Amino acid sequence: MNAFAHTICQWYAAYGRGLPWRHTRDPYAVWLSEIILQQTRIAQGTAYWHRFMDRFPTVDALAAATEDEVLRLWEGLGYYSRARNLHAAARQIVAGGAFPDTLEGIRSLKGVGDYTAAAIGSICFGVDAAVVDGNVYxxxxxxxxxxxxxxxSAAKREFTALAESLLPKGEAAAFNQGMMDFGALxxxxxxxxxxxxxxxxxCNAFATGRTTLLPVKKTAAKPLERRLSYVYIRCQGETPIRRRGEGDIWQGLWEPYVLEEETPAFPGMRPLKSVRHQLTHRTLLADFYLLETPERPQLPEGYRWIKETELDHYAKPRLFELLLEAL
Ligand code: SF4
Incomplete structure (x- = not known):
């Protein structure tokens, strides 16, 4: 066994947390604990784990329950999809005849990801798979x-490969639980x-004085802001629209007269409303205006004048719809 793993396993034997599901290798009990602890602190999770084990001592008992019963028992834990998945997976297990004992089999259960599969596989079935969670990172x-x-994703690959290379064959349960507890305590x-x-x-971080600098967190990119001015032009029952070109988030959709990072200057134009529209990677700050004019203004190429009553026939981005609502 490598020196790192040896130290972790020794430390775990001396200081590991004596959590109730650690006294069993029953995959049902371990799986239940892992699902509960996915988004819940240990103290609260332990109380719920007991509750579930008392009420549904086996996977068959859980599978036989109604979803309502399971959700009621889960009440207070939040993230109810976990409870629904738990129930669905219990039925999957019962239908399969036994708790799956391979990584792929465990991973195929609803609500089970790489981490949970590795935890259950290593603890209950001795599978040599490393768990990689925040503690391990x-x-x-x-x-x-x-x-x-x-x-x-680069970190996931790198840290998983490192954890796998350190994992002592045949000792995955102690090593994985040791890593979790070592990180937690x-x-x-x-x-x-x-x-x-x-x-x-x-320890590299200790030797180089970087314990507070590592691990490096990915800084969430600040959403970019884009300022747009939308002018709804009304001229004798008609309005100009233009189709967005290729390579654009609104490709193929129709929009009214729009200026980006510029304020339009039509005499007689009235401001209607300003809205903030959040997309995944950017925030759109849009100002809506109305221009009612008896004469068609000069517009750049590409605009088509249509009857206002025909606007419904054109696919529009959300912001154009908001503009129409504001009218
Ligand atoms: S950072 Fe400190 S606690 Fe963590 S492994 Fe290094 S020496 Fe140990």
């Missing part, structure tokens, strides 16, 4: 001095207990 990034921003996010850490001598 932190411990590995500090100990090995890895500055790849976590939360990226020793190498904590804000104040790692470096002074009495058994990995201190080989």
């Amino acid at each position: 932190r411990v590995l990034s500090r100990h090995f001095g890895i500055a790849t921003p976590v939360g990226t 020793q190498c904590t996010p804000l104040s790692p207990a470096c002074m009495d850490c058994p990995l201190q001598g080989s």
Whole structure:
């Protein structure tokens, strides 16, 4: 066994948390704990785990329950999709005849991702698969001095490969649980207990004074702001619209007269409303105007004059609809 894994396993034997589902290798009990703990703190999760184990001691009992019963018992934990998936997966397991014992089989259960599959597989069936969660990222990034921003797919690949390479064959359960607990109790996010850490001598972050700098978090890109001015031009019952070109988020949709990062200057134009429209990677700040005019103004190429009553026949982006509502 490599020195790192040896230290983690030894530490786990001495200081690992004696959580109730750690006293069993029953995959049902372990799976239940993993699903509950996905978005819940240990103390609260433990109470719910007991509740579920009392009410539904086996996967058959859970599968036989109605969804309503399961949701009621879950009440207070939030993220109810977890409860629905739990119930659906219980029925999947019963239909399959037994709890799946391979990574692929476990991964195919509703609501089970890579992390949960590796945890159940290693703890209950001795599968040599490494778990990689926030605790594992932190411990590995500090100990090995890895500055790849976590939360990226590159980091997932890198940290998973590293954890797999460190995982001692046949000892996956102790190593994985050791990593989780070590991250939760020793190498904590804000104040790692470096002074009495058994990995201190080989820890890169400690040696280089970077314990507070690692792991590197991916900074969420600030959404870009784009300012648009929409002018609804009304001229004798007609209005000009134009189709958005290729390579555009609104490709193929029709829009009224629009200026970007510029304020239109038509005499007699009236401001209607300003709206903020959030897209995934940008914020659109749109000002709506109305221009009622007896004569068609000069417009750039590409605009087509149509009857206002025909606007319904044209596919429009959300902002154009908002403009029409504002009219
Ligand atoms: S020395 Fe500090 S930073 Fe390094 S592994 Fe131990 S607790 Fe974490």
